[in-house]
Amino acid sequence: MAEMLEVSRLSKRFGGLVAVNNISFSVREKEILSVIGPNGAGKSTLFKLISSFLRPTTGEVRLKGERISGMAPHIAARKGVVRTFQETTIFKNMSVRDNVVIAHHLRSKASLLGFFLGTGAAKADEVAFGASADEILALLGLSSLANETARNLPHGHLRALGIAIGLATDPSILLLDEPFAGMNHDETMRMVAMVRRLRDLGLTILLVEHDMPAVMKISDRIVVLNFGQKIAEGTPSEIQANEKVIEAYLGSEDEAIGL
Amino acid sequence: MTRNRNMKIASVAAFLAIVFIAVPAAISASGRFDLYYTLTSVALLSIASAGVWLTFYIGRINIGQGAYALMGGYVSAILVMNYGWSFWLTLPVAGLFCAAASVLIGLPILRLRGVYFAMVTLVLTEVARLLALALPITNGAKGIVSIPLPGALSVFGLIIIPDFATLQNSRLAFYLLAVTLMVVCFGVMYRLVNSRIGKLCQSLQQNEELASSIGVNIAYLRIIAYAVSSFFGGVAGAIFAAISQSIYPSSFTVTDSVNFMLNCFLGGLGYVFGPMLGTLVLYFGWDLLFQTGQFQLLIYSGLMIVLMLVLPNGLLSLAASIRKKA
Secondary structure: OEEEEEEEEEEEEEEEEEEEEEEEEEEOOEEEEEEOOOOOOOOOHHHHHOOOOOOEEEEEEEEOOOEEOOOOOOHHHHHHHOOOOOOOOOOOOOOOHHHOOOOOOOOOOOOHHHHHHHHHHHHHHHHHHHHHHHHHHOOOHHHHHHOOOHHOOOHHHHHHHHHHHHHHHHHHOOEEEEEOOOHHEEEEEEEHHHHHHHHOOOOOOEEOOHHHHHHHHOOEEEEEEEEEEEEEOOOOOHHOOOOOOOOOOOOOOOOOOOO | HHHHHHHHHHHHHHHHHHHHHHHHHHHHOOOOHHHHHHHHHHEEEEEHHHHHHHHOOOOOOOOOOHHHHHHHHHHHHHHHHHHHHHHHHHHHHHHHHHHHHHHHHHHHOOOHHHHHHHHHHHHHHHHHHHHHHHHHHOOHHHHHHOOOOOOEEEEEEEEEEOOHOOOOOHHHHHHHHHHHHHHHHHHHHHHHOOHHHHHHHHHHHHHHHHHHHHOHHHHHHHHHHHHHHHHHHHHHHHHHHHHHHHEOOOOOOOOHHHHHHHHHHHHHOOOOOOHHHHHHHHHHHHHHHHHHHHHHHHHHHHHHHHHHHHOOOOOOOHHHHHHHHH
8 A cells, every 4th residue: 555644753852852753654545543652652742743733853744755844734734634633623603514614725726815806716616615514514423513603512523523624624644633532432432433434435544542442443553652752563453462562551551452 | 595685785775875975964954064074083993993803803902003094194194295196196005005014014923812912013003103203204293294185086087086175175075085985995894704714714713723724824814814904004094194184193092003992892893894883982982971071081981891791792792682583
């Protein structure tokens, strides 16, 4: 399988602290790759580096061979690397549907001036975005809530809306920041099924997550970080048998990785 | 859908009939010609306030519109007095000058959010006043006076607007000018807000990080909105200078900047026409309270506080909630 995203020798220093140290791995097309690690392992920093919300100190990130690290986040999004947020980050005062419609912005063919003047291209965009938004909402089971103001949604639906916003940008690779955090077992299983469905539709997914059972269930491959360094990479069963990983999680969380 | 559209057309027509026909008719019937000046001021102040409203719409508290009004006034006055330009040419030039200046100023300061942006813009008005005092071209504290009234505007020999100095009633002419510009300005604002640009601005207001993650060039959009805002400020300032035929460093001060912002608050930050209503109510409200003498400011500020507590979304939220009930 072809490589979608390539992280090579990526490092990030904050003053004296090395949050991410010389990490390399790659994400293949149409796979679900999870990044796990104990608290403070550098997962979030890595996530921000890949989505260009942070500039790497050294190293680079390439999407289909094209360098994307060190650019502004909206440029990275244009190239096809789109992230969701850990917190329930949505446009709170817009309707659910408007949230998804506006997220189609990247696909718009009309310019700002075109939108102001209401040109044909702008009108065509509006119609196409509306139709696509309805499709995405249906896919994520949000159709019945389309006209609800986003801030009134319950927790689980908010997370789904976050993913809907990400999908609307038509990404090459979708980065999910702790998609299962704060969810109960049923919600988690539903989310796992949903993410797999997205992968089956042809999306490449990279996720950062704490919830071990969910990660083991969902991932094609797993990258494990500890103290800013990559300590293991492999399939879920390889990771479960890896001594370094067991050591990193030893005592407190061995049950959590399914041993 | 069509009914909604017909309603809109009807209310726009009614509004135009009121400001262009009913108001002048009522004034000439009652003989209160001083009201022209008051209403002209309201129209111009509402244009400047509309600019402030637009910066609110992208999530920035702008207390610096006075700086651009002052700048616009001086640009127009200097071009007319020193270079003999026609006022009509200086009007767009003043707006564009302010827009260009706001791009330079906005590039660094629009990164700031919340109270930090507000503080910097507050200082901006004071900086503009001090610059006007210090620069040789602005003639310091003496200001620029005896600016001639706007001359005739003709295109291909056809006179569109007559020379204001030859008119018997230049007050009416200024009123019509100001109201026309106000209508155009709010038309532009309405279109902006109801097109995708409005939605993009809202996305900035509600979450800049998420906006940039879906590919919105937030820095660019902020600059555009701020430039449009300052353009309005500059145009309003230029006409003020033409009406009063003078401009001083104290023509627009921090108080004016604060008032522009209050107009938006009072009318409603969620409604395009909020600043227009807010300016009208605030301007006349202040004048009506004149009779209370030394208590004027006390009552005025007390009322403002109460209004903001009771109606945090502005006066127009009243109309919206009535419509919802009906």
